[in-house]
Amino acid sequence: MQQNQPVGVDKQFLAAPVKSAVDKFQLLPEFLKVRGLVKQHLDSFNYFVKTGIKKIVRANDRIVASKHPSIYLRFKDVRIGEPSIMVDGSPEKITPHTCRLSDQTYTAPILVNIEYIQGGPGQMAKVEKNDVVIGRMPIMLRSCCCVLYGKDEAELAKLGECPLDPGGYFIIKGTEKVMLMQEQLSKNRIIIDTDKKGNITASVTSSTEAIKSKTVVVMEKEKIWLQLNQFPKKVPIMIVMKAMGMESDQEVVQMLGRDPRYSSLLLPSIEECAKNGVYTKEQALEYLESKVKKSMFASDSFEREGRAYSVLRDVFLANVPVHQNNFRPKCVYVAVMIRRMMDAILNKDTMDDKDYVGNKRLELSGQLVSLLFEDLFKTMISEVKMYVDKFLEKNNKTNRFDFSHYVTRDFITSGLERTLSTGNFDIKRFKMHRKGMTQVYYVLNNFTFHHLHILLEI
Known part of the structure; x- marks a missing residue:
C-alpha cells in the first residue's frame, strides 16, 4: 500500500530544475535569509x-x-x-x-x-x-x-x-x-599541462599541515624527469622509483598498463637509469644524495636518515603520507602521473584546462x-x-x-x-x-x- 501523501503536493514540480532567470532571482532573498x-x-x-x-x-x-x-x-x-x-x-x-x-x-x-x-x-x-x-x-x-x-x-x-x-x-x-576570496588551482590534484618549452608535464601542488611543496614530472627529449625544489637539477624518474623500493622495471611497466605504447614511451627513461649505473635501491639513494640541495635549515632527521631519503618521504608528493617506511602508495601515485602524461602525449584532448572551474578552488x-x-x-x-x-x-x-x-x-x-x-x-x-x-x-x-x-x- 502506498503511504498517504499530503494533498496538493507535486513532488515532480518541486524537484524540477529552475530554468528561467526570473525564477532563479526569486530564490535570492531566501538564500540570503538562510545563508547570508x-x-x-x-x-x-x-x-x-x-x-x-x-x-x-x-x-x-x-x-x-x-x-x-x-x-x-x-x-x-x-x-x-x-x-x-x-x-x-x-x-x-x-x-x-x-x-x-x-x-x-x-x-x-x-x-x-x-x-x-x-x-x-x-x-x-x-x-x-x-x-x-x-x-x-x-x-x-x-x-x-x-x-x-x-x-x-x-x-x-x-x-x-x-x-x-x-x-x-x-x-x-x-x-x-x-x-x-582568492581563486587558486586545486591542491593535491594532478594537473596535466605544458611548460614554456612545450613539454608535457604532470604537476601536483601538495599541501599538508607539516609542509607544502610542488612536484613536477616532465617528459623532455623522450625521457621522464622529476623537478623538485630540493634538487637543483632535474633527476630521472626511474631512479626515484628505484629509491622508493621499486627496483623492477617490469613492475613499473605493469603498473602503467598493458598498452605496448606505454612501455615504448618509458623505454628511454629505463635506459637513462641504466646509463647512470643505478639498479638497486641503495644505488638510487646514493645517486640522489649527491644531487640533493644542502640546506642550512635541514632538521636532524635529514642528516641522520639521509637527505635524499627524507626528501622523498616528507617533501616529494607530501600529500601522499608514508607510514612505517612504506613507499608503495607514492609509487602508485607516480605511476598514475606518468600514465596521464603518456595519455596526453597520445591524445591531446586529455590535457587539463587550468581555466576550467573544476580544477580551481576558492581560498x-x-x-x-x-x-x-x-x-x-x-x-x-x-x-x-x-x-x-x-x-x-x-x-x-x-x-x-x-x-x-x-x-x-x-x-x-x-x-x-x-x-x-x-x-x-x-x-x-x-x-x-x-x-x-x-x-x-x-x-x-x-x-x-x-x-x-x-x-x-x-
Whole structure:
C-alpha cells in the first residue's frame, strides 16, 4: 500500500530544475535569509580556530637544541582565548565597538600548553606550563571566538552593534578590514599541462599541515624527469622509483598498463637509469644524495636518515603520507602521473584546462589566515632554536636556562596585524606574493548591496 501523501503536493514540480532567470532571482532573498553574504567566511575562520591551528601546531610541535637533543620544548595544545587588550600587564576584555573608537586591533591571545627542559646540560628538569601566550590573533566579527557570537538583538544593541551587520570582517587599528576570496588551482590534484618549452608535464601542488611543496614530472627529449625544489637539477624518474623500493622495471611497466605504447614511451627513461649505473635501491639513494640541495635549515632527521631519503618521504608528493617506511602508495601515485602524461602525449584532448572551474578552488579567510599563521609560527620556531643554540654554546652555568623565555615574543602578533592592515601577503616560504588582499569593509559592503539591489529589481 502506498503511504498517504499530503494533498496538493507535486513532488515532480518541486524537484524540477529552475530554468528561467526570473525564477532563479526569486530564490535570492531566501538564500540570503538562510545563508547570508559572509557565512562562508565565518565557517572558514571557525574551522581554522577550532581545527586548523591545532593541526599546524601538532605538525610542528617540537623545538630541539642542535647539540643537545635532550633539551627540547614541546607544544602540547593550542587554543584561542577571549578577545582582550593588555592594560598595565593584565588582560582586560574588549568589544569591537571599543576597538573602532580607540583605533585598536580586535584580537585574542593564542594560548599554548608547553612542556620543556629547564636548566643547562648539567642540571635539567622537566617543566610544564599552561596558557602561555605566543601571540595575538585578529578575531573575525560574529565568529565563534567573538563576543558577539550567539547574541540576540537586545544584547547586540548594548554592545553598540547593529543587528543587521553580518560580520565576517576584522578590526585592525580601528579600521574594518575584509579579506577577499582568492581563486587558486586545486591542491593535491594532478594537473596535466605544458611548460614554456612545450613539454608535457604532470604537476601536483601538495599541501599538508607539516609542509607544502610542488612536484613536477616532465617528459623532455623522450625521457621522464622529476623537478623538485630540493634538487637543483632535474633527476630521472626511474631512479626515484628505484629509491622508493621499486627496483623492477617490469613492475613499473605493469603498473602503467598493458598498452605496448606505454612501455615504448618509458623505454628511454629505463635506459637513462641504466646509463647512470643505478639498479638497486641503495644505488638510487646514493645517486640522489649527491644531487640533493644542502640546506642550512635541514632538521636532524635529514642528516641522520639521509637527505635524499627524507626528501622523498616528507617533501616529494607530501600529500601522499608514508607510514612505517612504506613507499608503495607514492609509487602508485607516480605511476598514475606518468600514465596521464603518456595519455596526453597520445591524445591531446586529455590535457587539463587550468581555466576550467573544476580544477580551481576558492581560498577563503580561514585558509589565508592559516597560511599566514603557519609561516609565522614556523619562523618563530626557527628563531627560538637559533637563540637557544647560541645560549647553549656559551655554556654559562651561572645563568639558569629557561626554554619558555624565548617563546613569549610579539613576532606572530606583529606579523598578523601588519599583513591584514596592508593587505600585502608576502610569504616567501610558500612563494606567495600578493597585494590588495584586504579592503576597507564599508566600501566593499556598499558595493555588494548596491549590486544586490540591482539584481533583485530584474
